[in-house]
Amino acid sequence: xxxxxxxxxxxxxxxxxxxxxxxxxxxxxxxxxxxxxxxxxxxxxxxxxxxxxxxxxxxxxxxxxxxxxxxxxxxxxxxxxxxxxxxxxxxxxxxxxxxxxxxxxxxxxxxxxxxxxxxxxxxxxxxxxxxxxxxxxxxxxxxxxxxxxxxxxxxxxxxxxxxxxxxxxxxxxxxxxxxxxxxxxxxxxxxxxxxxxxxxxxxxxxxxxxxxxxxxxxxxxxxxxxxxxxxxxxxxxxxxxxxxxxxxxxxxxxxxxxxxxxxxxxxxxxxxxxxxxxxxxxxxxxxxxxxxxxxxxxxxxxxxxxxxxxxxxxxxxxxxxxxxxxxxxxxxxxxxxxxxxxxxxxxxxxxxxxxxxxxxxxxxxxxxxxxxxxxxxxxxxxxxxxxxxxxxxxxx
Numbered sequence: 001x002x003x004x005x006x007x008x009x010x011x012x013x014x015x016x017x018x019x020x021x022x023x024x025x026x027x028x029x030x031x032x033x034x035x036x037x038x039x040x041x042x043x044x045x046x047x048x049x050x051x052x053x054x055x056x057x058x059x060x061x062x063x064x065x066x067x068x069x070x071x072x073x074x075x076x077x078x079x080x081x082x083x084x085x086x087x088x089x090x091x092x093x094x095x096x097x098x099x100x101x102x103x104x105x106x107x108x109x110x111x112x113x114x115x116x117x118x119x120x121x122x123x124x125x126x127x128x129x130x131x132x133x134x135x136x137x138x139x140x141x142x143x144x145x146x147x148x149x150x151x152x153x154x155x156x157x158x159x160x161x162x163x164x165x166x167x168x169x170x171x172x173x174x175x176x177x178x179x180x181x182x183x184x185x186x187x188x189x190x191x192x193x194x195x196x197x198x199x200x201x202x203x204x205x206x207x208x209x210x211x212x213x214x215x216x217x218x219x220x221x222x223x224x225x226x227x228x229x230x231x232x233x234x235x236x237x238x239x240x241x242x243x244x245x246x247x248x249x250x251x252x253x254x255x256x257x258x259x260x261x262x263x264x265x266x267x268x269x270x271x272x273x274x275x276x277x278x279x280x281x282x283x284x285x286x287x288x289x290x291x292x293x294x295x296x297x298x299x300x301x302x303x304x305x306x307x308x309x310x311x312x313x314x315x316x317x318x319x320x321x322x323x324x325x326x327x328x329x330x331x332x333x334x335x336x337x338x339x340x341x342x343x344x345x346x347x348x349x350x351x352x353x354x355x356x357x358x359x360x361x362x363x364x365x366x367x368x369x370x371x372x373x374x375x376x377x378x379x380x381x382x383x384x385x386x387x388x389x390x391x392x393x394x395x396x
Contacts, residue, residue, distance in 0.1 A: 031156060031157075031383065032102075032154070032155065032156050032157055032158050032159065032383050032384070032385065033154075033385065034101065034102060035069075035099050035100060035101045035102070036099070036100055036154055036159060036385055036386075036387075036388055037097055037098075037099055037100075037386070037387050037388070038052070038097070038098045038099075038100045038108070038388050038389075038390065039095060039096075039097050039387060039388070039389040039390070040090065040092045040095070040096045040097075040098065040108070040110075040389075040390055040392075041092070041094070041095050041389060041390070041391040041392065042092040042093065042094060042095075042110075042391075042392050043391055043392060043393050043394065044110075044112050044171070044392050044393060044394050044395070045394045046112060046113045047091070047093065047112075047113055048091075048092045048093075048110055048111060048112050048113070048392055049089045049090065049091055049092065049110070049111045049114070049115045049116070050089070050090040050092050050096070050108060050109060050110050050111075050392075051064060051088055051089055051090065051107075051108070051109040051111075051116060051118070052064060052065040052090070052098065052100060052103075052106070052107075052108050052109075053065075053088070053106065053107055053109065053118070053130065054103040054104060054105050054106025054107060054152075054153075055103060055104050055105050055106065056071060056073070056101070056102075056103060057101070057102035057103060057104055057154075057155060058101065058102065059071075059073065061073060061127065061128065062074060062120075062128055062129065062130045063103065064084065064088040064118075065098060065100050065101070065103075066087055066088065066090070067090045067091075067096065067098060069098055069099035069100070069101075071101065072084075072085075072087060072088055073128075074088075074118075074120045074128055074130065075120070075128055076120040076121050076122040076128040076129070077122070078121075078122055079121055079122055080121070081119035081120070081121050081131055082119060082120055082121070083117060083118070083119055084118040084119060084120055084130070086115070088118060089115055089116075092110070092392070100154065100388075101154075102154050102155055102156070103152070103153065103154055104153040104154075104155055105153065106151070106152050106153060106154075107149045107150065107151055107152070108149060108150050108152065108390050109133075109147060109148070109149045110147060110148055110149070110171060110173060110390075110392040111145055111146070111147040112145075112146040112147065112171055112392070112395065113146065114145045114146070114147075116133050116142050116145065116147055117133070117141045117142055118130060118131060118132070118133070119131035133145075133147060135167065135168055135170075135213075135221060135223070135227075136223075136227055143213075143215065143220075144215030144216065144220060145215075145220070146170065146171050146220055146395060147170060147171060148170045148171040148172070148173050148392070149164070149173075150162065150163050150164070150173055150175060150390055151163075151164050152388075154385075157383060158381050158382055158383040158385070159177065159380075159381060159382060159385040159388060160379065160380075160381040161175060161177070161379065161380050161381070161388065162175075162186070162360075162361055162377060162378055162379040162380070163175060163186055163188045163360055163361070163378050164360075164361045165224070165351050165360050165361055165362050166224060166226075166361050166362070166363060166364050166366075167223070167224055167226075167227065168213075168221040168222060168223045168224060168227075169189065169193075169194055169197050169221060169222045169351060170194065170220065170221040170222075171194070171392065171393070171395050172188050172189040172190060172191060172193060172194070172392070172393035172394070172395065173188050173189075173390060173391065173392055173393065174186060174187045174188040174390070174391045174393065175188070175378075175380050175388070175389070175390060175391075176380075176388075176389040176391070177380040177381075177382055177385055177387075177388050177389075178385070178386045178387040178388075178389070179382040179384045179385050179386055180384050180386070181382050181383070181384050182382075184380040184381075184382070185380070186357070186359060186360075186378040186379070186380060187355075187356050187357060188355070188360065188378070188393070189354060189355060189360075189393075190354075190356060190393070191393055191394045191395065191396065192395075192396055193354040193355075194219055194221070194222065194395060194396075195219055195396065196354050197222050197350050197351060197354050198212045198219045198222050200346075200350035200353070200354070201222065201346065201347065201350055204346045204350075207228070207231040207232060207235075208225075208346055208347070210228055210231050211223045211224075211225060211228055211347060222347070223347075224289065224347055224362075224363070225285075225289050225345070225347050226286065226289035226290045226363075229285070229286040229289065229290075232285050232286075232289070233284075233285065233286075234285065235285045235343065236283075236284075236285040236288055236318070236343060237282075237284065237285065238343060239318075239321060239324075239341060239343045239344075240282050240283060240284075240288075240318070241282070242324060243318075243323040243324060244268050244271070244273065244282055245268075246323070246324060247266065247267055247268045247273060247323075247327075248267070248268040250267075250327065251265050251266065251267050251327065252265075252266045252267065252273070252323070252327050252329065253265055253266070253327060253328050253329065253331075254266060254275065254309075254310050254313050254314065254329050255313070255328070255329070255330065255331050256306070256309035256310070256313075257309070257330075257372075258305075258309060260305075261305060261306055261309055264276065264306060264309075264310065266310075273314075275306065275310055276306065277304070277306070278304065278306055278307045278310060280295040280310075280314065281294065281295050282295075283295050283296060283315075283318060288315065288318045288319055288345075289319075289345070289363065290364070291311075291312075291315045291319075291363060291364040291365050292364065295311075296311050296314070296315050298311075311365075312365040312367075312368050313329050313330050313365075313368050314329070315363075315364075315365045316329075316330065316363075316365045316366070316368035317329045317330070317333075319344075319345045319348060319362075319363045319365070319366075320333075320337075320338040320339060320344070320345070320348070321338075321339060321340070321341035321343065321344040321345070322337055322338060324341070325337060330368050330369060330370045331370050332370065333369070333370045335358070335376065338352070339352075345362070345363065347362065348362035348363055348366070352376075355378070357378075358376065359375060359376060359377060359378035360377070360378040361377050361378065361379075367379065
């Protein structure tokens with residue numbers, strides 16, 4: 001399982017906050033290229049601006065890559081947000097090629113018919129942090145604009161990239177990676193899919209329509225329920241209760257998919273699901289949506305290898321609501337059975353239903369699969385990348 005969390009360097013929750021994380025460990029190095037040709041294509045039918053932003057591996061600080069391939073290291077003068085200059089933007093009229101150096105925790109943004117506003121501030125440690133476009137607050141100047149992004153890390157090991165719907169669905173973007181080891185492609189959402197996702201959640205009723213964001217009478221994005229947690233308080237709890245009741249009377253088996261750990265057997269004791277020394281209290285809806293709180297909190301420096309292996313597989317099973325029908329996770333998982341429970345992650349369901357190949361990260365552990373050859377996440381990765389193409393499609 002090639003995880004976006006490993007290669008992007010931090011969680012989706014950190015990326016979704018206004019400030020980029022500052023304490024990031026640079027990836028390890030081996031043999032991938034020092035730089036890579038990115039091809040930015042605009043098939044949206046209108047003007048677009050791209051931004052390549054992340055952390056420089058060489059400088060270990062925030063950077064934008066300009067159109068000529070040179071780095072722009074923004075420096076904040078103080079604690080009050082300041083705008084990043086327009087030179088960070090890359091106009092994309094047709095096709096543009098940009099040489100990108102090794103970066104981690106990075107994104108390629110596209111804005112349709114507009115530009116995006118980035119800002120910088122100086123943190124308590126004196127380091128400059130970049131303020132992202134905020135998709136949650138309608139007070140953010142970028143809120144009503146049509147924009148999207150893909151995530152990537154280029155380090156000494158490989159290029160790893162994905163189209164993420166962990167935060168929201170918006171303008172369509174597709175990926176193509178050319179490499180001697182074999183080309184890879186992720187088509188992403190087709191034209192018109194955003195409106196279909198929005199309608200699918202409206203049809204679901206209850207609080208699901210609240211995930212649809214509009215501006216000037218049009219849908220601009222559809223949020224992951226993690227960003228509307230208050231609207232879904234208690235939603236998944238009945239399913240959690242049913243699952244814990246089931247495994248009080250029988251065993252749940254988690255295949256860690258690691259030879260050194262193997263398959264772990266768990267059973268509910270009292271109010272906790274127990275795998276040997278690892279105990280899991282009942283997760284709440286927000287714990288399941290975000291995959292990064294409560295029993296699913298990420299503590300890589302202190303958690304056991306067993307817990308680090310259990311959490312993704314257990315969180316995925318709760319999001320896909322397959323625990324009541326499959327006690328062998330993730331073995332014996334059949335994508336045809338995902339999201340079939342009445343109480344389920346309907347956002348993830350509708351997102352996957354509108355992807356032509358069904359592939360895309362609808363939650364942070366959507367890369368969990370029953371075998372190494374199966375991919376639900378929509379990632380591309382290679383240690384010998386030659387050209388990475390990102391294509392912005394038409395929204396409607």
